[in-house]
Amino acid sequence: xxxxxxxxxxxxxxxxxxxxxxxxxxxxxxxxxxxxxxxxxxxxxxxxxxxxxxxxxxxxxxxxxxxxxxxxxxxxxxxxxxxxxxxxxxxxxxxxxxxxxxxxxxxxxxxxxxxxxxxxxxxxxxxxxxxxxxxxxxxxxxxxxxxxxxxxxxxxxxxxxxxxxxxxxxxxxxxxxxxxxxxxxxxxxxxxxxxxxxxxxxxxxxxxxxxxxxxxxxxxxxxxxxxxxxxxxxxxxxxxxxxxxxxxxxxxxxxxxxxxxxxxxxxxxxxxxxxxxxxxxxxxxxxxxxxxxxxxxxxxxxxxxxxxxxxxxxxxxxxxxxxxxxxxxxxxxxxxxxxxx
Numbered sequence: 001x002x003x004x005x006x007x008x009x010x011x012x013x014x015x016x017x018x019x020x021x022x023x024x025x026x027x028x029x030x031x032x033x034x035x036x037x038x039x040x041x042x043x044x045x046x047x048x049x050x051x052x053x054x055x056x057x058x059x060x061x062x063x064x065x066x067x068x069x070x071x072x073x074x075x076x077x078x079x080x081x082x083x084x085x086x087x088x089x090x091x092x093x094x095x096x097x098x099x100x101x102x103x104x105x106x107x108x109x110x111x112x113x114x115x116x117x118x119x120x121x122x123x124x125x126x127x128x129x130x131x132x133x134x135x136x137x138x139x140x141x142x143x144x145x146x147x148x149x150x151x152x153x154x155x156x157x158x159x160x161x162x163x164x165x166x167x168x169x170x171x172x173x174x175x176x177x178x179x180x181x182x183x184x185x186x187x188x189x190x191x192x193x194x195x196x197x198x199x200x201x202x203x204x205x206x207x208x209x210x211x212x213x214x215x216x217x218x219x220x221x222x223x224x225x226x227x228x229x230x231x232x233x234x235x236x237x238x239x240x241x242x243x244x245x246x247x248x249x250x251x252x253x254x255x256x257x258x259x260x261x262x263x264x265x266x267x268x269x270x271x272x273x274x275x276x277x278x279x280x281x282x283x284x285x286x287x288x289x290x291x292x293x294x295x296x297x298x299x300x301x302x303x304x305x306x307x308x309x310x311x312x313x314x315x316x317x318x319x320x321x322x323x324x325x326x327x328x329x330x331x332x333x334x335x336x337x338x339x340x341x
Contacts, residue, residue, distance in 0.1 A: 013312030020067035025320030050123035075143030099155030140193035146220035209243020228255035263318030279312030289325035293332035
């Protein structure tokens with residue numbers, strides 16, 4: 001069985017001898033080869049240059065026995081392609097070129113044609129697909145409409161998301177108009193990724209957990225449902241919504257094939273909350289990658305034992321790998337999973 005077949009079997013909740021493994025944000029600053037490339041090219045240059053994006057995507061697979069590659073890109077390419085660019089602040093975080101204030105600004109943002117303007121992502125996907133030669137799965141991704149909207153409405157990274165929530169509560173016509181545009185753009189973008197050969201799409205609802213529980217559906221999940229419904233029937237979609245364990249049951253009926261789970265919920269408990277035909281992805285605490293191989297091996301084994309006998313598990317971290325992660329800890333994680341019986 002190839003790694004790609006193993007990954008797709010886990011998505012379909014079929015019995016396996018071990019779960020497939022990949023790591024969210026698996027390419028990045030913890031890799032010396034990434035840092036060497038970053039010294040020559042900016043992050044945005046790497047994202048927008050297909051050959052560089054493909055190289056960064058493949059770097060972790062050359063080091064570790066991972067079962068899937070996720071394309072190197074950024075969720076904010078969508079607002080940029082619509083007409084609201086972004087950059088990185090010197091002190092850290094994201095700064096959008098402007099803060100979305102009113103309907104007139106929103107009217108100038110274009111959702112149609114984003115796939116053409118993001119063709120560099122499609123080119124990178126095709127390059128990676130060729131290199132993988134059917135051995136590993138290839139994942140595309142994008143942000144959820146709500147998560148993208150927070151950056152657009154706040155004007156960048158935020159601490160309390162006060163303005164995003166205020167627009168949702170006090171100016172629902174503007175909020176819904178923005179979400180409609182983002183949803184249309186994401187549908188077009190994901191369809192392009194599927195044409196380029198991805199085996200699954202992951203939707204990152206990174207800021208879903210900041211919403212009041214009773215508002216999660218209206219502000220986020222209903223728009224995600226609309227996206228999934230517009231994709232080819234049965235195409236694998238992984239929904240990762242950080243900080244939303246109370247929403248797992250509703251997310252299970254979103255049309256997603258897999259739910260990514262953060263580290264704040266016991267994965268065995270999550271398995272009981274989710275129907276058996278929906279796979280789970282997760283959920284080792286990323287901080288463990290900064291400790292020691294012995295600790296990583298112990299905690300990885302404990303998580304694997306929690307899921308013993310359960311079909312439909314993709315081993316992953318509960319969020320993205322940190323820049324200070326140790327290579328020997330990543331190797332311990334991957335080795336423990338791939339050798340587990």
